[in-house]
Amino acid sequence: MNNNHHANSKCIGIVDAGSQYGKLIDRKLRELNIRTVILDFAFDADELTAQNVRGLVISGGPGTVILEDEEFNKLNGDRIIKLGLPVLGICFGMQLLNRLFGGAVERTDLREDGECEIEIDTKCALFNGLSSKQLVLLTHGDTCTKVGEKLKVVGKHGDTISAISHESSSFFGVQFHPETDLTPNGKTMFKNFCNICGVESSYTLNSRLKASIEELRQCIDQQQNNVVCLVSGGVDSAVCAAMLQKAVGKDKIIPVHIDNGFMRLNESKLVEKSLSDIGINLDVYNEARTFSMATTKILQMDDTYRSSLQLNKTVHPEDKRQIIGDCFISVYNRILVDRGLDVETTLLAQGTLRPDLIESGSIYASAKSDRIKTHHNDTDLVRALRARGKVIEPLKDFHKDEVRQIGAELKLSQSILQRHPFPGPGLAIRILCAEAPNMGADFVETQVILNKIVTYNDSKRRPFLLFNKIVEVLTKPELEMLDKITGGPYMYKSTLLPINSVGVQGDARTYSYCAAFSCSSKSIGTASSSPSDQQQLNTTPGSFVKGAANSANSQPGPNWDHLFFLARIIPRCCHNINRVAYVFGGEVSHAVNDITVTYLDAPTVDLLRTADDIAMTTLKMDNCLKSVSQMPVVMIPIHFDRDPVKRVASIKRSIVLRTFKTQDFMTGVPARPGKDIPESVLNKINQNILKLPGISRVLYDLTSKPPATTEWE
Structure with a gap:
């Protein structure tokens, strides 16, 4: 406020x-x-x-x-x-x-x-x-x-x-x-x-909460306005609903949950129960088919509009996000008609946070910031409603951790307050859809640079045309560390993936390649970081771990120190890479030059939903939910280990674990295996997901935000 x-x-x-x-x-x-x-x-x-x-x-x-x-x-x-x-x-x-x-x-x-x-x-x-x-x-x-x-x-x-x-x-x-x-x-x-x-401290969260409640009372006309509050089940929308009830009472508030078909396994039922326990009785609308078939008008650079494809045939992430956001408003408008509510006196309430508005490039956050990704609660249709004064967003000036503190003040249960964030578009933006590989003119050159980085110890003896892409951007200690890593017993293999993910570099949106690293089975577990590695890598004390034993198969894990170091320097050496991941399961032996055609069809969504449930259930059973702020489970259209000589078709997909630790949800780092999350837990998730039909490999996202975003799309 x-x-x-x-x-x-x-x-x-x-x-x-x-x-x-x-x-x-x-x-x-x-x-x-x-x-x-x-x-x-x-x-x-x-x-x-x-x-x-x-x-x-x-x-x-x-x-x-x-x-x-x-x-x-x-x-x-x-x-x-x-x-x-x-x-x-x-x-x-x-x-x-x-x-x-x-x-x-x-x-x-x-x-x-x-x-x-x-x-x-x-x-x-x-x-x-x-x-x-x-x-x-x-x-x-x-x-x-x-x-x-x-x-x-x-x-x-x-x-x-x-x-x-x-x-x-x-x-x-x-x-x-x-x-x-x-x-x-x-x-x-x-x-x-x-x-x-000479400025002193006097501006407290409690005083801001009181001011927000008072502003809500002034905003909502006690005699005329009804408020339809869209509740996803996450902490933001739950706190939004609780603030509204505290401000104006239950009679004026209509809490609605819209199941768009991209929820987690049994999520809608859990949401309905958890909120009813605190006195918020939801009306649940099952709109899976509506969203799957939805289309919208997409504003183009020349200020004209084009018609989108149906969501279940759309591959571009921004189109997907806008279709979903606009479909929420379409369903909201239908709810008003079904309930006989006056569109002029009814307000839409959303649990929009400040980071949502920032990343969407909203003028309510900044008049000049670049749009990184469209949030479902900040599409053009939502902005049109805002302009008419028909949207109230009591949390738009707050961040996630502040919202949790407000929720505690409002006596919400810890089961709600500590839930991992889950985006409004749900699994739809955790499936990278594709019809063809993304291989620009720079693809081959970038792969060459990656190869030279992982063989730097040899490459420095035989400088090549692109060598300066490495040596000119890294400091002397970083080059020394890279020399030590690539000259040691570990053997690394780099694979540039023909897909793009969303990132943020230099305050602007990027849509760039992902680099994947794997370790030779001969090198896994044969070396570990020494204290001098920690000094040379210039990271915080205690942030390094030795390769811990894998209780699932009794084999040591990879050297995570090396992998996180490579993930940190790669986007600086190759500006067209904004994300780096590790591939579980030994060396990736063949280049990846193709993708598995992927859309938001029901079998694909169900496959990710099952993989997501495996990962989240394992985290919960092993008491790891609190060790990470969020863990998107992402599906990418990559089928590894296909011998080009045998011409095996690309028909499988892979799963990425994107663990994320953050306070502000605008920046953050991946969880450190062996420190923040046991390697045995990751190996258990890997093994169980690989049992699913159609899954090729499991990867671990090593990238901080920036240059990557929390989500891949």
């Missing part, structure tokens, strides 16, 4: 440049109980006075400051530094500050996407109390190559400038993202900045 009820307290202004993580800035500040106000670049200086703004944070964004002087001046950035307030520029914000002071920003071949260790100047006030080495999230294409007048470098990643500060004024710039969980000490940096600004 809005921040007006704290308007007199000192606050931090966030100048929105369109970052995917921009709204995490005020989220991190909220954790410090600091009030914020979101500002457009064209903000009025009088607004700063009215809101009692004492410092400014300029967010990252997909834009660039590499512009001709005339175009750069149109950004009007100099007015920010002329205000005399302390300023913290993040990513794009740092580049803007640097150029405002006469520094140079260039687009280079170097691209940084992922967790990196940087060196900082601990004498800088922004880094007060921190050690000289810091793990941070770097994700950018443009780079500051020369600092401006009166600026100095206070952070570096290798030879790349990662942080700057002004010699005499409270102006700071960081190339990394302190607002994300992948920068563990980012909150300390924000606390230091708030201290510099």
Whole structure:
């Protein structure tokens, strides 16, 4: 909701440049109980006075400051530094500050996407109390190559400038993202900045909840409005329904659950029971056939519309998401007619969260952010209803962990609050549909680079044409680590898959290749990481594990340290790869140049539903549900191990386990086998899923977010 009820307290202004993580800035500040106000670049200086703004944070964004002087001046950035307030520029914000002071920003071949260790100047006030080495999230294409007048470098990643500060004024710039969980000490940096600004803590979650309840009461006309609340069964929609009931009582609220045919096994029945236990009695609509046959109009780049195919014949992920989102609204409209509700006085309530709006590129989250993926609760039809004032979303200003805290305040059961998130489109966006392999002009070259990476120890002796794609983007310690890994007893095989998955790189959507790695059966379990590996890999203490024994088949597991290191460097070496996975079951012996034609037909959905149930049941039985925030189980149209000489047709599919650990659900990391989740559990899941007919292999997603997203589509 809005921040007006704290308007007199000192606050931090966030100048929105369109970052995917921009709204995490005020989220991190909220954790410090600091009030914020979101500002457009064209903000009025009088607004700063009215809101009692004492410092400014300029967010990252997909834009660039590499512009001709005339175009750069149109950004009007100099007015920010002329205000005399302390300023913290993040990513794009740092580049803007640097150029405002006469520094140079260039687009280079170097691209940084992922967790990196940087060196900082601990004498800088922004880094007060921190050690000289810091793990941070770097994700950018443009780079500051020369600092401006009166600026100095206070952070570096290798030879790349990662942080700057002004010699005499409270102006700071960081190339990394302190607002994300992948920068563990980012909150300390924000606390230091708030201290510099003289802003104190007074903005609590409890006060925001009270304000949200009051705003709901004002929003819903007690005499006229009815509210249809769409409830999926997840924590967001359950908390939304509970907030509505607390605000206006049960009589005005009509809770509805729409089964779209892509739910987990027996999910709808479980949802109905769990919510009835807390006094929310759902009306359940079984609409599986409606969704399967649904079509919609898709807005194109030239602002014209095209008709989509039926959902059960659609392969593109954005089309799938839009069809499903629009079908929800179509069913909602039919419910209004069936119940005789007045469309002008009935409101639609959704458990929309801030990350949903951010990733959908909604103006309600940012006027400038790139659309990563369309959320079912933020399609054009939903936006049209919003514009008419017919949608209420009491959680649109909150994040997942905050929603769970609100749910606890509202006395919801832990069985609801601790449920793993499950997307509205359900299994439909966990099946990568395809009619033909995705093999662009860069496919062969990318496979060559991958091969050279996993044979780097040999390749460095015989440099090749594409060798610089590796050596120019990695730091010296990373190259040393890669040399050690590829020169050791482990033997790795890389396989570029002819499919695309959705990712987020440099604050923009990517739709790129997935790289798969497998280990030779001769190498599995023959080596383990030493303490020096942990130092060289530059990760947090305790994040490495030795290959643990596989209780299911008594064979040691792979060296996960190596695999996670490769997953971290691959997207930086190959910008057209946004996801890296490990293939269970030994070496992938043949290249994959074809796919299994895949649609959202009933047998395919049922197969994934069964695989998903195996995985989730195993996690539950082995008490592993709390060790991961979420575990999408994904089907990809890949049939491994087909000998091209024998011309075996591609008829099978594979399953990917996408474990995910996060607090903010905008960034996160995979669970570490042997640390966060036992290898024996993964092996049990692997073995049981392989018993299903039509399954080729099981994979494990090794990629952080970014450069990958939580879901594959």
